[in-house]
Amino acid sequence: MKSETTKEINVSTWLIENLLKEYTLKYKLISQNHFEFTIDKSHLPIASELLMNDSNLNASLLTITATDNRESIDQFEIHALFSLRKVNYIITLKAYLDKSNPTYPAITSKVPCANWAEREIHDLFGIVPSGIDLDPLVLHRDWHPGKDFPLRKDFLKDKQLPISDHELEFKFPHAEGLHQIAVGPIHAGIIEPGHLRFCALGEEIHKFDVQLFYTHKGLEKMAEGKTIPECLTLAENICGMCSYSHSTAFCLAIESLADISIPPRAAFIRTICLELERLSSHMADLMAICSAGGFSFASVHAARLREVLMRGIHKLTGHRFFRGFNTIGGLQKNVSDEYFRELLLKLNLFKTDFDNLVKLILNTDSLLDRLELTGSLSKETALSLGLVGPSARGSGIDRDVRRDHPYLLYKEYKPNISVNDIGDALARTKIRISEVYESLKLIKNLIEDLPQGGILVKTKSYLPYSPSLGIVESPKGESVHWVMLDKEDKIFRYHIRSASYMNWRGVAKATMGKNIVPDGPLVNKSFNLCYACSDR
Template sequence: QKVVVTLITGLDGENPSYKALTPLIPAAEWLERELHDLFGIEAEGVDLKPLVLHRGWPKAHPYVMHKDVAKDTPIELTDTDHEFGFTSPASAHQVAVGPIHAGIIEPGHLRFCVTGERIHHFDAQLFYTHKGIEKMAEGKTIYEGLTLAEHVCGLCAFSHSLAYSQAVESLCQITPSERTQAIRRLLLEMERLANHFADLTAICSAGGFGFASARAAYFRESIMQLNKHLTGHRFLRDFNTLGGLKSDLQAVTLDIAFETLDKLKSPYRQWVEMLYNKDSFLDRVEGAGLLGKQQALDLGIVGPSARGSGVVEDLRHDYPQGMGQPNYPTFSVPSQTDGDVRARMQVRIDEVYESLMLIRQTLSTMAQDGVDPAAPTKPLKPNPETPGIGLVESAKGGLLHWLVLEASAPVPTINRWHVRSASYMNWRGMAAATMGNNIVPDGPLVNKSFNLCYACSDR
């Protein structure tokens, strides 16, 4: 049985601390280190080396998430290099990648410690472009917060929008119409398709299969163009709203979507067959980047990265909040047990088929349903006593929005907001999979088999 548990404890205002959860739940380590960086709350029993804050931050810095610290408070930084602190053999040397990369991705410093070609240790320094969205949101209306949620990340814009909306709707006791839920489900799967094709593009490129990579990129572009046709935005922004949608999808638009996706199935199936007929590519992906099931569970890995290691969890199946339950179409949760690059790739391959099936079922149902999906016009009155929680299975995995609102204003405003993205949870899993029986050329391939988002972490 899947449940959501909220733990509440009192803290000393002068020296806030509590007994750390990390020894019991290793997945909590990053969260507790971030809590110390931004709030000054100490988790006793954890190495609280800086995570979000880089080494240039002064030791006596203000805790930026405190209410009495202004959003524009200046911080004087020092020019201090980041030390990864690897414990390594004398014969080892370090390979630095980033923080500025050759592509268009956000900055992140990846550091390999290698002996010969073997990767002895690996770690990453993120948060170079932390946006401070949670601090920025304080005092803003719930509608302004929705705009911020859509800009946590481009790849998962709709997933973040949906999770934020669910949190507000749960606080305001709003149940969106069935058609709203169906259209949201449709767009969530469209976003999943676009991301899975992007991930498969990256895996094929890193594995040296250029033609397959170009073909997968074509599939993704087909989805992005269809997104634009459906909603007016390739990344599905500015279509969802609190309690509903900003516009309906017309029958002729749905027919085009049905036809476009139907034509995609056959060439996609041929593409998959091509992958498994390329021995040199299979030699790269099989056995590389191993992540065991217990490792994945301990680190709290989510999404295809977890399901590739035999952790069969999916929020659409386990916790379909606000997604049309009990009318959510039946679907399978693909999984693999090998825990290597091929397994994570295969999970995405199978999930494309499941998403196409879910979209087909949703479109068939929607053709018979003409209920206006518009948002409610009555004033939204949240319950100020409890936090709102939104849970969504994005393409990268389960993400969470936790929200506390102020009900006194004419339009509710944001008191506290926390965003926990799937990529944030999966970085430690990627690091663990990179170490072990891998050589340096495997590093990019393992990386792309997770294909994590810097922007989601740098929220």
């Protein structure tokens, strides 16, 4: 324990006195393990690059976000968040931007995975990261850029602009033999909306791109001015697949701001629920993979297993998607031990069935033939795109928030993280299978050690205008919630960066490499991302 503390001190002093010394104007500790460095805006790219390239830190970009503080300090703020996975540290690089000329040199020029985050800031705040291509991302082309920026405070909450029909533009080459296939935004199956565009040479996919943000509802604007419980309901409704991860991440952020720790029983139950959500989401993924691979028998099998889990969840929490279960400081209601014993019995049966399903998936040549070498993504590409979750672990990147920044009970109950270096659709499938086994093991251990006691602590006061962070490993990967409150304990700024948001560019890249058009859906399903999560 003692050596660990010295190491921690060393890392922070090393950061302050060596790595970021010449750029730091000011630094402060926001919460345990979270440092904020205020630097000049011109140094943002170079400081980010220093953090990312240092092999001792194992850093990755969490998110970049901005706030409009023109009312209080006449400036915009930009926050770039990095996770130092090796040493369990979060670093924020903060810079002030002048309100009349909000530009700064783009971080994307040095850290490529910042691309979407910076384009989003440009769309919503009108802040210009200079030196990169600023195609509209979150707002489609019929929104007039350069005039209205919805996340600025002077943009009224319910102001709407006229909608006009517009052609989608893709930067595809035009040559003889090349043709384009447009899919969406309304798809043929029961899937969420998004436009996928193939540029194919015969059967082979030459280029591929996606136009997302069709379900963009402006949740970040919606949250502003809401009270904390109201915003929690909003967080639960970001996405159905990862609804408990989102609400837990929001709760963790607010709880760290109020500096409270929830009672042990609540922490146990939350951890169990997070793992249950992973189970049910992974079953949906396996179902989708099998059905896209043309193996309907296994797909039906997986669908039935998912329904068994959903009913278990319903019985435990009172809702099939965990809604209305979380609250700030613990849980809305207690669940008696009896229900957990029943759940354990159910999960034992589930495991037997799941064993059969796995045998089926891994021994059917026709399915394996579809999955092998389909949608390959090398480790280097995955790293440069900043992939997270099972998709990253399927490409050999060893990252998982449960181990790197342990929250709730993951410090005591460490999951084994499985990593697969191959990077194809089969690798991603195998990662999910081993994660299901790992989750089952975790749930069993947690239920056996479940303590008695209260489930809710009262929250005291919150720090105004202080950023706080909740990071949770959702079934699709790390999801980051960044919250800032105002003086009346209402939401000043709420930023959500979901796992799917980071992984979509991975889908586009993986579809392009040596695949044929019929493989498109399979590659997409092997990631199985949420549209609602990334669009918000």
